[in-house]
Amino acid sequence: MLFIKLLILLIMGICLLNKLVGLCLICLCFISCSSRITVLNKGVAGNNSRDLLKRIEKDVLQEKPDLVVMMVGSNDMVNSGKLVAYPEFKENYERLLKKMTSSGVTVVVMSPPPVDTAYILKRHDRILYDEPLDHKLDSLNRLVGQIAKANGIHFIDLYTLFKSKGSPSRAPGSLTMNQANFGKEDGIHPTKRGYMLIAETLYRYLKKNKLLRKSKKIICFGDSITYGAFMEGAGTSTGDTYPSFLKNMITTGQQY
Template sequence: MSRSKTIVAFGDSLTFGYGVKEENKWTNILAKSLGCRVINSGVCGNTSSEGLVRIEEDVLKYKPDYVIINFGMNDHFIKTDGSKEAKVSLEQFEENIEKIIFLTKQINAVPVLVTPNKIIEGNIGDENCGGGATYYYRRHPYYLYKNIGGANAQLKKYCSKIVELGLKHCIATLDINKLCESKSLYSIIINLTNSNEDDGVHINELGAKFYSENIYKTLKNLL
């Protein structure tokens, strides 16, 4: 790819590279592999709704050639307010991603969809983040997910929607979530074994390499 090309990686903490040294973030590895500029516009904790609020300042103003869209991890969380609703409903998520796609195409940039990785759900404990609950269920109570197949099943709905939108709009789509099915999550996700951290969501340096290698393949196919 030409050094004059610009890519914006647009998403949440998985894009930002939470917990990974700057030089080992997948965006920086990708920039070196492709030999072009990759702007990291990932913001920790962001949903697709929050991404839309900042898309002009963090994406469009750069007039990129490609925009990697990587939301869903924060959208899928089920709220603890008793509503049993996701932080961003699946319907709203679909609307948000389609708007991001539209705005990307409007500036003649090529959108590329990337699903979030699977998570380490962990021990359920007392089903309410206590009693020895670990990883995802240490922060998100299991009782909210027990009747829908668990947290990964909830996340999968959002990943499936991303894949569906890719097909609908004829957009290159990388299903990282599906690729995780053939990987050991304990090797690519920050956890007590490899980082002494009870995380279970964010990718480590091996995970960043996993992301960059597969995104590289996807982008190379577009050239």
């Protein structure tokens, strides 16, 4: 009788050990797979769609990425020294998409967040714009969504997301830099929390659409928002940039 009890305990112990070993192997596999994913920050401050076309060969195509996340348009619409009309922007955008997709790259595009127009007009001449800046960014958001849909490209609407969070505003909790939360009348670049929101939204989208399974190299391509202006680690995939937060979430499987 004692022998049977000992045998049962031994079998139960072996089963438990097997389960633990299995869980460990699953964890190790996940960590190993995640650590093989490279995230590169290819954002350049001040870039518009023309600039991205000039450097896409070197910064994107020569890197042979599996996935590219592109966000551009803020400078095209609100930077008085970089303004691009809607027809040219559409042409530039579609050329960018064609260059990437024809190379076998999976592309996800994100519309830029909204801006604080009053802050922008303190440093840019109002007479240079033919329509209100909030109208321009709203039109850009819809245009990017339409281009993505027409070309079968993944689209994330950051413009509406930031608006739904009450940003931009002049409050300290705004996800866009302002005098209260950054000591600077910026009105265009996200705060650290804003960058975290971008990364988390992107990470959820990539997981939901199973875009991480075959992605070994991810390039984040864009302007100063991708670059991570004013953040620790700006221009890299470290610190407080959205590519950094994305890389950490992919590696750990945990969101912020």
